[in-house]
Amino acid sequence: MDELVRSAIAHWGPRFTTNGVTAADFARITAGIERWDDWCRVWSAEGAAHESLGREALAEGRSRSAGEHLARAAVHHHFAKFVFVADPEQMRAAHARAVSCLTDALPHLDPPGRRLEIAFEGSHLVAVVRVPRGEGPHPVVLMLPGLDSAKEELGSTEQTFLDRGMATVTLDGPGQGEAEYALPLRGDWAPVAEVAWEAIGTQPDLDRDRLAVWGVSLGGYYAPRVAAALGDRVSACVSLAGPFNFGEHWSSLPQLTRDTLRVRSGSVDDEEARRRALELDLSEAAAHLVAPLLIVFGRQDRLIPWEDAVRMRDAVAGPVTLLLLEDGNHGCANVAPQHRPTTADWLAARLLGAPEPRIASYTTGATTDPTADLTTDLTAATKAG
Missing domain, CATH: 1.20.1440.110 (acylaminoacyl peptidase)
Known part of the structure; x- marks a missing residue:
């Protein structure tokens, strides 16, 4: 092998x-x-x-x-x-x-789904819309995949939101899925946020006044960028394993990840790709993120260091809760039952008025990390806006 x-x-x-x-x-x-x-x-x-x-x-x-x-x-x-x-x-x-x-x-x-095509910069973006059973319009979760994921991969996550009465709009953005061939990956998602906002508004069974944004991996960077761009039009945001500055970790990324970013950013070589990766930076946008933010991260993430979650928590303007999973890998896929239901309940509390989940850490075994207090009880890791 x-x-x-x-x-x-x-x-x-x-x-x-x-x-x-x-x-x-x-x-x-x-x-x-x-x-x-x-x-x-x-x-x-x-x-x-x-x-x-x-x-x-x-x-x-x-x-x-x-x-x-x-x-x-x-x-x-x-x-x-x-x-x-x-x-x-x-x-x-x-x-x-x-x-x-x-x-x-x-x-x-x-429930069934449908395709939604959105004109964008001379090309188009494609989303999948799924709406829960029952009378609408329904609150909606805009779902954003990462560098190498796409809407085809996110069905099981969609289901956790749909089961709780929230619609999903799962979008292939620039450099992702169906858009990856015509539109290169980009750091600034404000234009994407605006066209997504307008497109959601054209769907009579979606209530964009109750809008959340969710993203995983590089989508966990895009989701805060969208929420920052839309300001108080967003009711809640979830960043799952999102980097604070993707390019800062370039040298430690797997070769397959670096190659993928090079191709999807339209870069000619590894050095140009590294520079493009450095543009994936939340430093300025974080100050404009006012919506409640849930950050979910794994301490065992081998792609993005867990300290990026702390940087994001400390940089955003609005209220933020950090769920740091002691055994979680990148995307916390290995501990999905420990965060997916909680994330869905957290969004349902903000979009539907459902009961508020207590965000507590899931730790197996002792840790000698000097910052272990961050995971002792993550209700203490909540920053009020």
Whole structure:
């Protein structure tokens, strides 16, 4: 097994199994991949197998099963291409299958979804809109993926919000998903925030006066940028594993991550990519973030140091709560039950008036870290605005 395959398995295993790939499938599929050159092909073949089950279910009128199979196929195709930037042709083919599978799954999900295309700077952005059962308009969570994630990956997170009565709008922004080929990754998301705000306002079943923004990984940087740009138009914001300044960690990032940012930022080489990464900086925007902010971070994050969460907490203008999970990895995918329900309840409290969750730390084992008081009881890590 070559180093890139080992790196992908080590960094992203829990993320795959939390977002739609079974643990048994992940172990079986990755055990058969020895060279990175084979990654996309093998995962695409698995995606095709699930897609075949979905198409067969559709033909037989088993629509619910069809939606489940096709959504799972989309996840497999997505993970075939997610950082496979060394072979753009193969990557784009896998991506096309992911988009097609999710698009065909949407009417058959519970609740169903629909595509929303948003004109932006001579091109367009694509979002998936899902609305909970019951009479609307519904409060809405704008969901933002990261550097290598996309809307096809976030279905399981959407469900936690939908189950609590909140609609979701999951957006591929510049440099992400369907927009990654025409629109490069960018640090300034104020223009994206405005077009998303306008687009949500065109949907009669969405209540943009009750709007939250959620983002994971680099999306955990974008979400505060959107909330800062929209000011008091945003009711709440969640940053999951978001960097304070992405470029400051350039030298410690995995090679696959650096290569992905280079391609999706349109950079010609590693040094230009590093400079672009330094533009992903919250230093100035944080002072304009007035909405209540929940920061979720893992102390064992190997991509972004947990100290970035503390920097974000201390820099923003509004009220902020930090949930720092002692055993959490990047994105806290390995401890999802310890934060996903709490995050959804925290947003429901702000958008729906639901009961307020007590934000407490989840610690296994003692720590000798001199800043351990940050995780002792995170109600004490809440800063009032």
